Amino acid sequence: MDSRPQIDQAALDWLLGQVRSGASPDDVVASMVGQGWQEDDAVAALEDAMRDHLAAHARDHGLPAPEKVPCPVGMNDASVIDAGDRQVQVLASMLHPRVVVFGSVLSDEECDAMVAMGRERLKPSSVFNPDTGTDEPHEARSSQGTFFRRGETPLCARIEQRLARLVDWPLENGEGLQLLRYGPGAQYRPHYDYFDPDRPGAHVALARGGQRVASIVMYLNTPARGGATTFPDARFEVGAVKGNAVFFAYDRPHPMTGSLHGGAPVLDGEKWVATKWLRVGRHL
Ligand SMILES: O=C(O)CCC(=O)C(=O)O
Numbered sequence: 001m002d003s004r005p006q007i008d009q010a011a012l013d014w015l016l017g018q019v020r021s022g023a024s025p026d027d028v029v030a031s032m033v034g035q036g037w038q039e040d041d042a043v044a045a046l047e048d049a050m051r052d053h054l055a056a057h058a059r060d061h062g063l064p065a066p067e068k069v070p071c072p073v074g075m076n077d078a079s080v081i082d083a084g085d086r087q088v089q090v091l092a093s094m095l096h097p098r099v100v101v102f103g104s105v106l107s108d109e110e111c112d113a114m115v116a117m118g119r120e121r122l123k124p125s126s127v128f129n130p131d132t133g134t135d136e137p138h139e140a141r142s143s144q145g146t147f148f149r150r151g152e153t154p155l156c157a158r159i160e161q162r163l164a165r166l167v168d169w170p171l172e173n174g175e176g177l178q179l180l181r182y183g184p185g186a187q188y189r190p191h192y193d194y195f196d197p198d199r200p201g202a203h204v205a206l207a208r209g210g211q212r213v214a215s216i217v218m219y220l221n222t223p224a225r226g227g228a229t230t231f232p233d234a235r236f237e238v239g240a241v242k243g244n245a246v247f248f249a250y251d252r253p254h255p256m257t258g259s260l261h262g263g264a265p266v267l268d269g270e271k272w273v274a275t276k277w278l279r280v281g282r283h284l
């Protein structure tokens, strides 16, 4: 049984007022400690209260309820993360939309080996059609691609283990890696990676581990020009640099996450990426 003290309605109203008036969670916890709370209890009560409040707010506004998402790093936190077999750099971190740019996730040799493995089995990229529940070619995507099953090769397994550790999310909740090649001029127009639950075919995708809550796009080469990953809502883009990766999370299948993103046209050369999508639950 949970023996931690619960927050009462008056305290909750005070707490939400603090947050609305711009107090940081640290300030609120400090005030609670000043009022006699144990710090651990104050943090737990604050987290519970905010979770309940956000879920109620979502219900009242007809929004999907928020899900827990991977949180690889806090703000002004470590600049290097121990991902088990590799030290990965944190190059940039943004709270909304939630985006983290990682440096040196893959070695040059790993990038080259992924490209070599994928080159033999490329097909024109498809897009999941949420009306029919099937993957179909789409004019929004002019890349070619292929999918690997989770753990399909020792290299896939090694990368998957590293990513699970890097973003602290269960390996089993990850889909297999998707490899993409964009030739000159190719692009992936801005889109969301989550499945729109209101579309008739969404249940097909959702049956296999629930919603997607985060994506990791790893750059396997450095295009001569173009090919950035763009986040139009944030007017922000991440340059495609071999071995680096961009992580972004979306706690509900809704544009309010600001997770609209795309692969900008490759202007010179080609672009190769491997994408990892992370689900709420175990992906089958
Ligand atoms: O190529 C990129 O930069 C983005 C890829 C992407 O959005 C995806 O694979 O879902």
Ligand SMILES: [Fe+2]
Binding pocket: 191, 192, 193, 215, 261
């Ligand atoms: Fe995407």
